[in-house]
Amino acid sequence: MRMYDLIMKKRNGKPLEKEEIDWMISEYTAGRIPDYQMSAFLMAVYFQGMSEEETLNLTMAMAHSGEMLDLSGIRGIKVDKHSTGGVGDKTSLALTPMVAACGIRVAKMSGRGLGHTGGTIDKLESFSGFSTEISAEQFEEQVNRIGISIMGQTADLAPADKKLYALRDVTATVDQMSLIASSIMSKKLAAGADAIVLDVKTGSGAFMKTREDALALAEEMVRIGNGAGKHTIAVVSDMNQPLGNAVGNALEVQEAIATLRGEGPEDFTELCLTIGSYMLVAGKKADTPEEARAMLRRVIADGSALKKLEQFVEAQGGDPGQVRHPELLPAAAIREPVLAPMDGYLQSIQCEEVGNCSMILGGGRETKESELDLSVGLILHKKTGDFVKKGEPLATIHANDREKAAQASKRYLAACRIGEEPVQRPELIHAVIR
Amino acid sequence: MRMYDLIMKKRNGKPLEKEEIDWMISEYTAGRIPDYQMSAFLMAVYFQGMSEEETLNLTMAMAHSGEMLDLSGIRGIKVDKHSTGGVGDKTSLALTPMVAACGIRVAKMSGRGLGHTGGTIDKLESFSGFSTEISAEQFEEQVNRIGISIMGQTADLAPADKKLYALRDVTATVDQMSLIASSIMSKKLAAGADAIVLDVKTGSGAFMKTREDALALAEEMVRIGNGAGKHTIAVVSDMNQPLGNAVGNALEVQEAIATLRGEGPEDFTELCLTIGSYMLVAGKKADTPEEARAMLRRVIADGSALKKLEQFVEAQGGDPGQVRHPELLPAAAIREPVLAPMDGYLQSIQCEEVGNCSMILGGGRETKESELDLSVGLILHKKTGDFVKKGEPLATIHANDREKAAQASKRYLAACRIGEEPVQRPELIHAVIR
Numbered sequence: 001m002r003m004y005d006l007i008m009k010k011r012n013g014k015p016l017e018k019e020e021i022d023w024m025i026s027e028y029t030a031g032r033i034p035d036y037q038m039s040a041f042l043m044a045v046y047f048q049g050m051s052e053e054e055t056l057n058l059t060m061a062m063a064h065s066g067e068m069l070d071l072s073g074i075r076g077i078k079v080d081k082h083s084t085g086g087v088g089d090k091t092s093l094a095l096t097p098m099v100a101a102c103g104i105r106v107a108k109m110s111g112r113g114l115g116h117t118g119g120t121i122d123k124l125e126s127f128s129g130f131s132t133e134i135s136a137e138q139f140e141e142q143v144n145r146i147g148i149s150i151m152g153q154t155a156d157l158a159p160a161d162k163k164l165y166a167l168r169d170v171t172a173t174v175d176q177m178s179l180i181a182s183s184i185m186s187k188k189l190a191a192g193a194d195a196i197v198l199d200v201k202t203g204s205g206a207f208m209k210t211r212e213d214a215l216a217l218a219e220e221m222v223r224i225g226n227g228a229g230k231h232t233i234a235v236v237s238d239m240n241q242p243l244g245n246a247v248g249n250a251l252e253v254q255e256a257i258a259t260l261r262g263e264g265p266e267d268f269t270e271l272c273l274t275i276g277s278y279m280l281v282a283g284k285k286a287d288t289p290e291e292a293r294a295m296l297r298r299v300i301a302d303g304s305a306l307k308k309l310e311q312f313v314e315a316q317g318g319d320p321g322q323v324r325h326p327e328l329l330p331a332a333a334i335r336e337p338v339l340a341p342m343d344g345y346l347q348s349i350q351c352e353e354v355g356n357c358s359m360i361l362g363g364g365r366e367t368k369e370s371e372l373d374l375s376v377g378l379i380l381h382k383k384t385g386d387f388v389k390k391g392e393p394l395a396t397i398h399a400n401d402r403e404k405a406a407q408a409s410k411r412y413l414a415a416c417r418i419g420e421e422p423v424q425r426p427e428l429i430h431a432v433i434r
Numbered sequence: 435m436r437m438y439d440l441i442m443k444k445r446n447g448k449p450l451e452k453e454e455i456d457w458m459i460s461e462y463t464a465g466r467i468p469d470y471q472m473s474a475f476l477m478a479v480y481f482q483g484m485s486e487e488e489t490l491n492l493t494m495a496m497a498h499s500g501e502m503l504d505l506s507g508i509r510g511i512k513v514d515k516h517s518t519g520g521v522g523d524k525t526s527l528a529l530t531p532m533v534a535a536c537g538i539r540v541a542k543m544s545g546r547g548l549g550h551t552g553g554t555i556d557k558l559e560s561f562s563g564f565s566t567e568i569s570a571e572q573f574e575e576q577v578n579r580i581g582i583s584i585m586g587q588t589a590d591l592a593p594a595d596k597k598l599y600a601l602r603d604v605t606a607t608v609d610q611m612s613l614i615a616s617s618i619m620s621k622k623l624a625a626g627a628d629a630i631v632l633d634v635k636t637g638s639g640a641f642m643k644t645r646e647d648a649l650a651l652a653e654e655m656v657r658i659g660n661g662a663g664k665h666t667i668a669v670v671s672d673m674n675q676p677l678g679n680a681v682g683n684a685l686e687v688q689e690a691i692a693t694l695r696g697e698g699p700e701d702f703t704e705l706c707l708t709i710g711s712y713m714l715v716a717g718k719k720a721d722t723p724e725e726a727r728a729m730l731r732r733v734i735a736d737g738s739a740l741k742k743l744e745q746f747v748e749a750q751g752g753d754p755g756q757v758r759h760p761e762l763l764p765a766a767a768i769r770e771p772v773l774a775p776m777d778g779y780l781q782s783i784q785c786e787e788v789g790n791c792s793m794i795l796g797g798g799r800e801t802k803e804s805e806l807d808l809s810v811g812l813i814l815h816k817k818t819g820d821f822v823k824k825g826e827p828l829a830t831i832h833a834n835d836r837e838k839a840a841q842a843s844k845r846y847l848a849a850c851r852i853g854e855e856p857v858q859r860p861e862l863i864h865a866v867i868r
Contacts, residue, residue: 036601036605040477044480047481167470171438171441172442
């Protein structure tokens with residue numbers, strides 16, 4: 001087989017066979033196909049697309065390019081959850097204890113993130129002493145004992161995807177549906193879960209800006225997951241404004257704790273209930289999403305979801321006292337309100353800009369080496385559709401540096417559009433693909 | 435400027451500015467843009483194309499990426515000629531002495547070729563002692579004295595094209611009109627001629643398989659040439675069967691000599707007269723192609739064209755006796771006729787296969803290091819449209835190895851299609867773009 005012929009075939013709009021894709025991915029991972037041929041191939045894919053079958057074959061080839069996690073030592077149906085990411089997306093923090101309290105085994109590998117806030121692991125490190133550097137044995141034992149564990153990604157999962165993504169990133173071939181879908185799904189499949197619930201974000205703060213693109217990606221990923229024999233469900237949810245009110249690391253942990261107490265923001269609570277209910281259905285703990293939702297409400301009401309978070313934090317060396325007393329979590333020295341310059345309805349919040357504010361304050365990483373400030377961020381007091389009076393706070397900036405606070409404050413204000421006309425609150429759940 | 439942005443721009447169908455193309459080509463030539471970005475860009479060009487302006491800018495940027503030859507020391511209008519190549523294409527061998535005999539200065543840099551026969555330089559080396567390794571001073575002096583010289587390519591002409599072509603060759607991005615046209619024209623512009631006559635081949639033995647593609651390429655190149663301020667004319671000629679009757683190195687030299695004597699095959703003579711007449715017009719030696727054609731016929735009839743070849747060969751160290759006695763040129767030991775298996779009209783000759791026969795015999799180079807056998811090749815006795823009787827020779831194989839001869843003979847026979855229906859001889863000149 002020659003890579004040249006595969007480039008030509010794709011360029012001419014012909015589908016690649018499974019054997020061709022397998023060969024290409026294994027040779028590329030082994031460094032025997034040069035980047036310049038692969039990037040030409042990727043650009044041809046950008047223009048010619050890939051069939052459903054090709055996309056599934058590509059995903060499987062990438063999933064098998066490195067270690068495939070074996071979770072068979074963990075009893076029950078393992079349900080994984082993945083979000084395409086957005087601003088204020090602390091869903092895993094609240095959702096995993098909720099579903100674990102309902103009997104779903106959560107065995108998650110997680111990463112640190114580049115972006116406006118840290119990843120789930122960074123956020124969890126807001127608890128003093130918390131560590132995800134645990135052994136595979138502890139991981140397995142802990143999931144079997146208390147139903148939940150999150151460990152740092154140590155295994156070499158889907159190295160082909162890692163290499164391909166780095167190449168796509170510098171050759172303007174990132175935004176192609178089959179490539180995006182196979183990239184996400186290859187990692188999920190390698191991570192060994194039995195069922196997968198996907199949260200595909202759409203809007204100004206998401207990678208998929210339009211509802212149509214998000215729907216298409218969700219459908220593509222569900223097809224791949226089911227094609228690979230894993231029960232897969234996708235929820236398409238709104239990211240035209242931050243999710244919930246908190247953006248930042250410790251601030252988001254606080255909001256997750258409040259949500260587990262039944263005191264969380266409406267939109268965030270609703271998203272957790274929606275995704276959680278499909279996780280329970282996929283994990284066969286409930287027959288219908290309605291039944292599942294009632295179970296989730298119960299574990300919030302009776303305190304068992306919050307208790308599960310406490311257990312989880314304690315099992316991984318963290319201070320469970322901070323779950324009961326979130327005011328003990330890292331806190332910023334400066335709190336500065338961003339005041340509304342006029343009366344009116346909040347028309348929109350440019351979501352990506354809110355992420356940038358968090359970044360400016362030190363809440364996110366620009367490079368892998370950046371140090372995070374877990375205490376900083378923003379708390380939103382008004383969301384799209386709310387009425388605000390002149391001089392009322394739109395948000396509060398949590399900062400450790402006056403200059404950065406002023407900068408973030410200015411940018412936050414510019415990101416908000418206030419107008420006289422009342423506007424609808426954006427719909428939170430756009431679609432469920434199952 | 436960032437290459438990433440230029441890839442994205444082209445991918446999204448937007449034209450690149452002159453400054454962007456200049457920057458891209460100079461950075462790529464200097465090794466500061468990696469191949470993997472350039473190949474993604476080239477594939478985007480394959481799908482999105484380039485405007486006329488972009489193509490001209492790309493050509494100029496590549497032409498100026500290395501040395502620009504200065505032919506100002508040579509008096510008169512320097513007319514260069516270029517063929518896109520085909521089987522049995524020995525045009526330069528006969529044409530350059532013809533136009534030189536009419537007063538056009540031929541100052542040509544030429545290369546050795548990969549392919550079914552050698553390049554012009556290889557063919558000229560059929561004359562014992564002939565050398566193109568001459569100094570720039572000798573080159574200039576010789577053109578001024580006898581009107582013709584061909585030297586091996588020593589200068590670093592259009593290195594950007596060389597680098598880009600090598601990349602296109604392994605990334606399935608060769609066959610894009612703007613890229614083909616700019617590649618050819620950048621070298622022609624760097625080679626310093628004042629006017630350019632192009633011979634664009636079309637048919638089964640040419641790179642451009644269809645008349646439409648050949649016309650489009652011819653038009654594109656004429657636009658570029660004229661856009662660069664060089665009088666440019668393109669002839670689109672047929673390559674559905676070999677040109678003339680001889681295929682091979684010394685065999686083609688013999689046929690060129692016969693043509694200069696007025697005894698050449700009809701099609702080859704006609705092509706020389708056509709291209710030659712446009713060279714005379716471009717070089718302002720004649721006002722009309724008709725007048726030019728009469729001049730060319732005269733230099734054949736009075737022997738001055740043949741005399742010019744003799745002078746030329748002698749001036750570069752070759753044996754002029756071999757021009758007068760072509761039977762002294764390298765000759766193969768074995769001559770084996772390929773006999774017609776039935777009566778009928780020769781419907782077609784798969785032209786590329788004839789090239790492969792020459793290759794098998796040792797007449798061409800598979801890699802840069804291959805040694806050529808100048809004596810081997812084929813002489814065609816029947817061309818498309820001719821009637822042949824069973825047992826009559828279709829062609830004669832000239833070989834130095836029995837096994838190779840048998841192999842070539844078999845393939846030649848398979849390349850010929852004989853049928854009962856009379857067929858038209860293919861039209862030789864499809865179009866002239868000026």
